[in-house]
Amino acid sequence: MTLVLNQVTTLFLAIALLTLGMLLVKKVGFLKKFCIPAPVVGGLLFAIFATIFKSLGWLEITLDTSLQSLFMLTFFTTVGLGASFKLIKLGGKLLVIYWLACGFLALAQNTIGVSMAYLFDLHPLIGMMAGAVSMEGGHGAATAFGQTIEDLGIQSALSIGIAAATFGLVAGGLVGGPTVKYLISKHNLKPSEIDDGIGMPVGETEKPIQTDAFFTQILLITLCMAVGTYLGDLFSAATGFVLPGYVGAMFVAVIVRNIMDKLNPKTVDMKGIGLISDVSLGIFLSMALMSIKLWEVADLALPLLIIVFVQVVFIVLFGIFVLFRLLGKNYDAAIMVAGFTGHGLGATPNAMANMAAVTERFGPSRTAFLIVPIVGAFLIDVFAIPIIITTINLFH
Secondary structure: OEEEOOHHHHHHHHHHHHHHHHHHHHHOHHHHHOOOOHHHHHHHHHHHHHHHHHHOOOOEEEOOOOOHHHHHHHHHHHHHHOOOHHHHHHHHHHHHHHHHHHHHHHHHHHHHHHHHHHHOOOOHHHHHOOOOOOOOOHHHHHHHHHHHHHHOOOOOHHHHHHHHHHHHHHHHHHHHHHHHHHHHHHHOOOOOOOOOOOOOOOOOOOOOOOHHHHHHHHHHHHHHHHHHHHHHHHHHHHHOOOOOHHHHHHHHHHHHHHHHHHHOOOOOOHHHHHHHHHHHHHHHHHHHHHOOOHHHOHHHHHHHHHHHHHHHHHHHHHHHHHHHHHOOOOHHHHHHHHHHHHHHHOOHHHHHHHHHHHHHHHOOOHHHHHHHHHHHHHHHHHHHHHHHHHHHHHHO
């Protein structure tokens, strides 16, 4: 028996699964502790049941996920609109060091993934899906680039990327705290009692979102989407270099944001942009995860786990022996290592959860809570995405 869901029904199902995921994350301690995203929970549950029904010969469900690309495009555009260069100045030298370290990590993760793919006699792009795409990029990048790579003829890339991102997310939550506790104990670190004056500028977050201001954000987003996808297509046609439309839209959004900061800083309202970002990411991920075919990655489960394990070992060693020293070998540096481990293997919320857990016990670090979210939320993509795109074009 086959059940075919149309575009609207598929969208409803994605939102229903996202809502279910939110409920489960609130109720289930494990999911809450490791900051597992709600769309991952709801989408994967559906994918598991769909796989069981298909394997038992009871029911095969066909989904119309044609709206997925629109939500994906919207999300990456909102990431670009959050990239204000003014915030970089607030972080100073430490932010630049941390940012460069994230760029190096993306390169190292792709090198590890591709190298181990050769070791297991897999296509190198399969290894890349367990590299920076799913580790630093998380579920959003794994879904986006997974579809791009499948379009190039590499089967199961999307499912492998989602699986690797999920393994990485859990690992990032597990190893971040113990790593930093080791650094704090070994070096007898204490939080600085001096107010360093670094803090995020206070925004007008208390004000409700106005309809006209909200439509201005939609106008900016759709402008960047239209121009970015058009330029991306022109670039790919002219050079033969694969440049997904959402990447072009994101970089156009970065340019637009910083032009607006010069002309009228109040034009971009990050409260409205953030709301659109959260909704589009949630639906995009939910739709992507509920449509993955888990039976396609069963044979690759062991190689995938081994690759992710090596990625985890590398980031812990790099954090302890390299990044901690580069950032000053002090308490703030140790807390930033917690954040680095979190978003280097999973996502920015993972990083924030790691840092919150450590600072709750040992003391505050204003510097870490300024730098890590800025880099993890959007600056990281400035390095990671070109590295990922270059790797795709080298091996496709």
